[in-house]
Structures are given as C-alpha cells and as structure tokens.
Amino acid sequence: MDILKVLSRGIKKSQKSTTATGGGAQLPSAGTRANPQLYHDDVGSTHGKKRKRRRGPQGDDVAEGEDDEDASDVDYFAPKPAPGIENKTPVVETQPEAPKKKAKLLDEDECRQIFRSHRLKLTVLSGRQVTEAPKPAKKAKKSKDKEEEKASAKDEKRQFYPQPLNLFGELKHVYGVSPQLSENLIRQGFRAPTEIQMGCLPLLLRPEMALKKAKNVEDINVDKGIDFLGVAPTGSGKTISFLIPAIDSILRRRSEEGADPEEHIVSAVVVAPTRELASQIVNEGRKLAIGTGVRVVLMKKTLRLAAEDVKEDAKTDGDVLDEEEDSEDEVAEAAEPSGDEGSDAEHAGKEDAAAGPKPLAKVDILVTTPKILLNFLLESKSGVKKVLPNVKFLIFDEADVLLDSIMRKQTLAIWRACSNPDLRLTCWSATMGSNIEALVVKHVEKRAAYHKVTPKPLVRLVVGLKDTAVPNITHKLIYTATEPGKLLALRQLLHPVSSADTGPPLRPPFLVFTQTIERAQALHDELKYDIPLEAGGSTRIAVLHSSLPDKQRTQIMMRFRQGEVWVLITTDVLSRGVDFVGVNGIVNYDVPNSAAAYVHRSGRTGRAGRTGGVAVTFYTKDDIPFVKSIANVIALSEKQAGKGAGDTTVQKWLLDALPNVKKEDRKKLKVRGVESRRTGGKAAISTKSTWEKKRDNNRVAAIDASKRRKKMETSGSKEEGGGRGGGEDGGEWGGLDD
Numbered sequence: 001m002d003i004l005k006v007l008s009r010g011i012k013k014s015q016k017s018t019t020a021t022g023g024g025a026q027l028p029s030a031g032t033r034a035n036p037q038l039y040h041d042d043v044g045s046t047h048g049k050k051r052k053r054r055r056g057p058q059g060d061d062v063a064e065g066e067d068d069e070d071a072s073d074v075d076y077f078a079p080k081p082a083p084g085i086e087n088k089t090p091v092v093e094t095q096p097e098a099p100k101k102k103a104k105l106l107d108e109d110e111c112r113q114i115f116r117s118h119r120l121k122l123t124v125l126s127g128r129q130v131t132e133a134p135k136p137a138k139k140a141k142k143s144k145d146k147e148e149e150k151a152s153a154k155d156e157k158r159q160f161y162p163q164p165l166n167l168f169g170e171l172k173h174v175y176g177v178s179p180q181l182s183e184n185l186i187r188q189g190f191r192a193p194t195e196i197q198m199g200c201l202p203l204l205l206r207p208e209m210a211l212k213k214a215k216n217v218e219d220i221n222v223d224k225g226i227d228f229l230g231v232a233p234t235g236s237g238k239t240i241s242f243l244i245p246a247i248d249s250i251l252r253r254r255s256e257e258g259a260d261p262e263e264h265i266v267s268a269v270v271v272a273p274t275r276e277l278a279s280q281i282v283n284e285g286r287k288l289a290i291g292t293g294v295r296v297v298l299m300k301k302t303l304r305l306a307a308e309d310v311k312e313d314a315k316t317d318g319d320v321l322d323e324e325e326d327s328e329d330e331v332a333e334a335a336e337p338s339g340d341e342g343s344d345a346e347h348a349g350k351e352d353a354a355a356g357p358k359p360l361a362k363v364d365i366l367v368t369t370p371k372i373l374l375n376f377l378l379e380s381k382s383g384v385k386k387v388l389p390n391v392k393f394l395i396f397d398e399a400d401v402l403l404d405s406i407m408r409k410q411t412l413a414i415w416r417a418c419s420n421p422d423l424r425l426t427c428w429s430a431t432m433g434s435n436i437e438a439l440v441v442k443h444v445e446k447r448a449a450y451h452k453v454t455p456k457p458l459v460r461l462v463v464g465l466k467d468t469a470v471p472n473i474t475h476k477l478i479y480t481a482t483e484p485g486k487l488l489a490l491r492q493l494l495h496p497v498s499s500a501d502t503g504p505p506l507r508p509p510f511l512v513f514t515q516t517i518e519r520a521q522a523l524h525d526e527l528k529y530d531i532p533l534e535a536g537g538s539t540r541i542a543v544l545h546s547s548l549p550d551k552q553r554t555q556i557m558m559r560f561r562q563g564e565v566w567v568l569i570t571t572d573v574l575s576r577g578v579d580f581v582g583v584n585g586i587v588n589y590d591v592p593n594s595a596a597a598y599v600h601r602s603g604r605t606g607r608a609g610r611t612g613g614v615a616v617t618f619y620t621k622d623d624i625p626f627v628k629s630i631a632n633v634i635a636l637s638e639k640q641a642g643k644g645a646g647d648t649t650v651q652k653w654l655l656d657a658l659p660n661v662k663k664e665d666r667k668k669l670k671v672r673g674v675e676s677r678r679t680g681g682k683a684a685i686s687t688k689s690t691w692e693k694k695r696d697n698n699r700v701a702a703i704d705a706s707k708r709r710k711k712m713e714t715s716g717s718k719e720e721g722g723g724r725g726g727g728e729d730g731g732e733w734g735g736l737d738d
C-alpha cells in the first residue's frame with residue numbers, strides 16, 4: 001500500500017518530487033545508506049602522500065578499498081521478522097581467520113592524514129605526567145584573534161594521532177578482540193567504522209598498541225588504560241564504541257583468570273538518562289554479546305545486585321569530590337524541569353514492585369537510569385550503603401545531560417559508588433559543554449588523589465565541530481505569527497500536498513516534539529483524527545511521554561519501530577540517544593530549549609550517515625528572543641555540509657536580525673522552556689486564536705439573543721397577530737446555527 005496515496009485523499013501527485021524528504025530512494029526509511037562516515041576531506045601529507053578518495057553515491061567520498069555498498073538493510077515498512085535477536089541478525093559469512101604474521105601499524109604521518117581527513121581531533125585534557133612550563137606573565141592586552149590563534153596552535157601541539165581503525169576486521173586481527181564479538185559485529189552488517197569508532201576503538205581497546213607510533217605522547221602513561229570523553233554527531237555509532245571495549249574487557253579478564261563462564265560479576269555500568277535509551281542499549285549490548293556468555297541487563301527496581309555494604313559515614317572515593325556542588329543541585333532539583341527529561345527514573349521498575357525482591361541477578365554489564373540504581377545503592381538498613389567495587393568500566397551515555405544540574409547529584413553518587421581505584425570512565429554525547437568537561441577533569445583528578453594513584457590520562461575525541469553539527473540532514477525554520485498558525489502549518493506538513501508556507505510535506509514516519517507533556521497530549525488530541533480511516537486513522541498517530549506507564553511506553557516504542565505508528569508526538573524524553581533508523585523527519589512543534597536540545601532532537605533522523613532526513617522547526621513571535629542559538633546551529637550544520645550562501649536555510653540577514661540570547665535567558669529557557677507556553681492561553685493547543693474564540697463566543701451569544709427575540713416576537717405576534725417575521729439578524733445567524 002502506498003501510504004502517501006491514501007493520505008493524499010485523492011489528490012494524484014507524484015510523491016517523488018513533492019515530499020520534503022525528496023525522492024523515496026533518498027529517505028532514511030528506504031534504508032539507503034552509502035557510508036556511515038560523515039567526513040572525507042582531502043588532506044595533504046608532509047610526505048606528499050594522499051589517500052585516494054572517490055565520490056560516493058550521495059556525494060560523499062569513499063576511500064579506496066572501503067566497502068561503500070548500499071546496505072539497504074532498513075525497510076521501515078517491510079514485514080518484521082519474528083522476535084528474537086538471532087532472527088534480527090542474519091548470519092553472514094564470518095571473517096577470514098587472522099593471519100599469523102604481526103600486524104602492520106601505520107606510521108604517524110599516515111595516522112595524522114586519516115584523522116584530519118575524517119575531522120577527528122584528540123586532545124589530552126588531563127593526566128600528562130610532565131607539568132607544563134609556567135606561562136609567562138601577560139605583557140599587553142592581545143587582540144581576541146591573536147589569542148584564539150594561539151589557543152588553536154596550542155591545541156594543535158597537544159594533539160596526537162594514534163592508530164585509527166580502518167576496518168572492523170582489524171578488531172580481531174590487530175587488537176585481539178574475541179572472534180565471537182568480532183563476528184557479532186559483522187553479522188549486524190557493519191562494514192566501515194564511523195569516525196568515532198575509527199578514532200576511539202584502538203585507543204580504548206589497546207592503548208599501548210594504538211600509541212606505538214604516535215608522537216607527543218611520551219608523558220602519557222596508559223598502563224591502566226585511559227579515561228575518555230567522546231563527542232561525535234548524533235547517530236554516529238557511539239553505542240557500540242562504548243560497548244565493544246566493555247565486552248572485550250570482560251572476556252579478557254575471564255580468559256586471563258580462567259574464570260568460570262557461569263560466574264557473572266557486575267564489571268561495567270552504563271548510565272543513560274531515560275528508560276527508552278537504557279532499553280535500547282541493552283538490546284545493542286545483547287546483539288554484540290551473543291555467544292560470548294556476557295550478560296547485559298537492564299536495572300529494575302527488584303533487581304538484586306552483588307554489592308558491598310559500607311558504613312554510611314565511611315568515606316568512599318567520590319565523597320571527597322562533590323560536596324560543594326550539592327547546594328546548587330538541590331536548587332536545580334527544586335526547579336521544575338521544562339519538559340520531562342529526568343523524570344523517567346520515577347517510573348522505572350514500577351510494574352515489578354509487587355513481585356518483591358529476587359535473588360542476586362547474574363549481570364556483567366548493567367544498564368540503568370541514574371535514580372533507579374541509586375535507589376538500590378542507598379536503600380539500606382540504617383547506617384549502611386552499597387558500593388560496586390568490581391566495576392571497572394563506568395559509561396555515561398549522554399554525559400552532558402547526566403552531569404548537568406538536574407541529574408548531576410545522582411550521577412556523581414553512582415560514580416562514587418563505583419569504588420574500584422582502577423575504574424575507567426568514558427563519557428559520550430553529541431554535545432559537551434566546557435563546564436561539563438571541566439567537571440569531569442576535576443573529579444577524575446580528585447579521585448586519583450584520593451586513591452593516591454597517578455591519574456590516568458583523560459583524553460577527548462571530537463568528531464567534526466563540538467556542539468554544532470547535524471550536517472547530513474535538511475533543516476527548515478518556519479515562522480508562524482501565532483500558536484494556532486503553527487497547528488495549521490503542522491497540518492500542512494502532515495498532508496501530502498505542497499504548501500507555499502511550509503513547503504513539501506513530510507513523509508512518515510516522523511517525530512513531533514513539544515515543550516511539555518500537557519502540550520504533547522493536547523496536540524495528540526487535536527491531530528488524532530487527521531489521518532484518514534483508510535490509512536489506519538487514529539492508530540497511526542500516538543503520543544509518548546514520561547507520565548505514561550512503562551508498559552504503554554514500551555508498546556508505543558515498539559509500534560513506532562515496526563512502522564505501525566507514523567507520527568509520534570513526544571517530549572524531550574525521546575530527544576536523546578533513541579535510535580529509530582528509518583525516521584524521515586522531525587518537527588520541533590515547540591522550539592527546543594537550547595542549541596544542544598536542537599542537535600539531539602534533529603539527530604533522531606539521518607542516523608548512521610543516512611541522508612534525506614528533515615528537521616522542521618516552527619517559531620512564533622514568543623520564540624524570537626530565543627531562536628538565534630538554533631539558527632546558529634542550523635547555519636553551522638549547513639556550513640559543515642558544504643552548502644553555499646544561496647543554498648542555506650538561515651540567510652545572513654535573518655541571523656543578523658535575530659537578537660542574541662542573553663546568558664540568563666538561556667539558563668532559564670533550559671530549565672523552564674518558553675514561559676508563555678507553560679500556563680495560560682498560549683499553553684493550550686487549538687486551531688483557534690483568542691480573537692477567533694471571542695468572535696465565536698459573540699456569534700453564539702448573538703444566535704441565542706436572536707432566538708430569544710424570535711421567540712418573543714412569535715409569542716408577541718400571536719398576541720398581536722403580526723410584527724417582524726425573521727428579521728435581518730435572525731436570517732444571518734440562523735444559517736450558522738446548523
């Protein structure tokens with residue numbers, strides 16, 4: 001069934017050219033994917049060598065020898081296989097056996113070329129063993145430009161170039177990853193690694209080998225591994241970047257210690273901000289761990305973990321770290337969150353509560369939201385709390401939100417409970433503010449001081465530009481003067497007829513983001529019957545937010561993934577991490593509350609380098625004071641995508657005209673969203689403006705008055721035997737009464 005034909009309500013038009021997402025073949029839902037890598041710059045070499053590149057099918061370059069086959073593995077509307085992981089991962093030919101000869105490593109210059117070509121930038125943030133020479137006193141005030149130049153030159157000097165991962169096959173052959181783990185990756189159809197995978201996997205798996213040919217790393221001691229911050233665009237495969245090293249380290253320990261494969265010790269903890277993301281990570285982890293015996297488990301309220309009790313007043317690592325932040329956190333917690341990020345953990349495990357506590361769970365990798373794990377760690381007989389001393393890997397996915405004010409206290413408490421001195425921390429996000437980086441640096445250093453150990457190097461890998469990019473999708477910024485205008489514009493996008501105002505329609509499936517739960521619910525109520533019955537009617541449109549019970553949330557997610565739901569209205573609860581491979585577009589019905597929120601929401605489309613996705617953002621008069629940061633992200637994303645001035649969504653005149661967002665407004669917006677949308681008339685969603693509502697009320701009142709008059713006249717004429725028979729007013733309003 002061609003859904004668009006049904007949706008078009010009889011308007012015959014070729015959809016190829018009329019959908020905002022272009023021709024069907026280009027859409028994320030068509031599964032078209034040339035190469036998951038985003039960047040292939042042509043860079044020169046100091047030795048004059050160049051990596052040969054050619055254009056890929058979507059205009060992106062493909063390195064010679066890399067597999068650029070169109071892996072059409074995502075047919076969003078195709079019949080789904082029966083449940084079961086094995087069914088989802090068809091067996092493909094496994095890789096050839098590792099050659100017995102020694103792996104050949106690239107020299108530094110080749111590594112540098114690859115890193116630059118893929119816009120990978122590695123920096124050591126802390127943990128260099130040689131202290132830097134003290135800075136000379138400032139002589140005179142330098143110009144901003146000169147200072148920036150100097151900072152970037154310094155950054156350049158501090159950069160280093162380890163071995164990149166060129167093909168997944170190298171994991172087994174060069175870095176000694178278990179054949180089963182390597183095979184599980186290949187089974188998923190992954191061929192070329194994405195940039196983040198390319199840059200981080202060798203370093204996280206075998207740092208000593210990855211740095212063998214690198215210069216500028218003499219003062220880095222990687223004997224105990226590294227702590228790591230990974231900043232890479234949305235949908236660029238960060239999940240497997242942290243899961244592979246975690247699974248590998250468990251398998252390695254088992255083989256070194258000759259451990260019983262039936263023994264399961266919580267060795268890695270993955271923390272994610274929402275339940276949906278945590279469940280998704282569990283699924284990804286299980287796919288990677290098939291046949292390895294590693295158990296990846298989602299934290300639930302009734303799950304009992306093997307943990308060590310410590311006296312409440314006994315200091316554990318992190319206690320020395322975060323006391324000064326508590327007061328700020330308490331303030332942040334008291335503030336009502338703007339959407340429903342962070343309220344998730346409240347619901348986690350609710351359904352299992354009645355079943356009562358269970359025996360100790362068999363877990364190797366625990367995936368959790370912050371609060372639910374913390375509840376377990378702190379729930380105790382008086383004066384006792386729990387720690388997890390065997391955890392060697394702590395992973396913060398969406399670290400910037402976990403370490404931001406609303407969840408910071410909980411996240412730090414989990415870090416503190418992972419009391420192993422050799423703990424390795426990795427943090428991941430598409431956006432990482434310098435305040436978050438500074439917080440991580442501070443805590444890593446204090447922790448090392450507490451354990452009286454040399455701090456591990458804390459390394460940051462940035463792919464592309466920090467904080468800015470969703471370069472592989474189309475961005476649209478649409479102004480509607482009023483709130484009701486927005487609803488009309490959204491309806492135009494829903495219906496497959498091009499409109500002069502909003503442009504071509506969006507092809508489902510797509511996500512619509514609102515500022516609050518109430519608005520998501522209200523928008524759903526408004527649009528519920530907009531999809532014609534022949535196309536599935538109200539079943540095609542759903543709403544998901546954190547006030548819904550867990551079970552319902554899971555079902556809606558499943559129906560959306562399976563293509564049953566075409567339009568999913570939601571809040572920021574789905575803005576981060578959630579991977580719907582075939583989503584063609586997202587609509588910011590309400591403007592995102594920060595530039596980072598825009599990046600994450602928009603990044604729900606265009607996953608793994610897919611092109612054809614669209615992010616539409618509506619803004620009204622009320623949003624003008626805040627929209628500049630979003631316009632800036634769009635402009636930078638388009639610049640990264642190589643769009644010329646005439647080709648851009650945000651014209652320079654608009655950027656210049658929009659007011660700068662004041663720092664305090666930015667902060668307020670982040671916590672509360674656009675104030676007028678929280679309460680009062682503007683918080684409601686309706687097609688009618690206040691003026692229209694007033695006019696309708698007046699009409700109703702006029703009709704009533706007219707009826708009353710008529711009645712009086714009739715009774716009067718009966719009494720008088722004549723008079724006005726249906727005056728002007730009565731005739732006019734009578735028609736509308738029907």
Ligand SMILES: Nc1ncnc2c1ncn2[C@@H]1O[C@H](COP(=O)(O)OP(=O)(O)OP(=O)(O)O)[C@@H](O)[C@H]1O
Pocket residue numbers: 036189190191192193194197232233234235236237238239240429430576577578579581603604607608
């Ligand atoms: N090397 C690869 N080749 C092709 N697809 C890949 C590769 N690595 C990961 N993917 C796929 O890319 C999609 C996005 O991956 P993932 O969810 O890990 O992205 P992310 O970087 O964590 O995104 P976000 O910042 O939104 O959380 C997933 O469907 C994943 O299976």
